[in-house]
Amino acid sequence: MTNKKILACDLDGTLLNSNGQISINNKTSIKEFITKGNYFIISTGRPLFRVQSIIDDIGCIRNTKNIVMCFNGGLIVDLESNHIIQEIKLTQEELQEILDFSKEVKLDCLVYTKDLIHAFSTIDSRP
DSSP, rough: OOOOOEEEEEEBTBBOOOSSOOOOHHHHHHHHHTTTTOEEEOOOOOOOTTTHHHHHOOOTTTTOEEEEGGGGTTTTTTTTEEOOOOOEOOOOOHHHHHHHHHHHHOOOOOEOOOEEEEOOSSSSOOO
């Protein structure tokens, strides 16, 4: 019986350096880890489209049983099959509540979807 290991890693400030890149040492270590039959999970608050280049940069994780968790767990995808394991969406009512609250406390709001980032300015810019 082989014991498999799982390594989940955040991106910003953890896997990625201050230039937004993965070091050669980290890439090598990830590839060795996966070659041994282990699983590597990217766990991030970013949307999937903002993780694709990182997945491609690592290279070996695309066609193996590895997972990417985006939106802080709101979207979980199996990279081998591109199958969505879990997807949690806000309802229209929940989104409206967030936007109303943002306007009330005078904060701008970013809403992430699979393909876009929507920015809502809730602050009235008139004098």
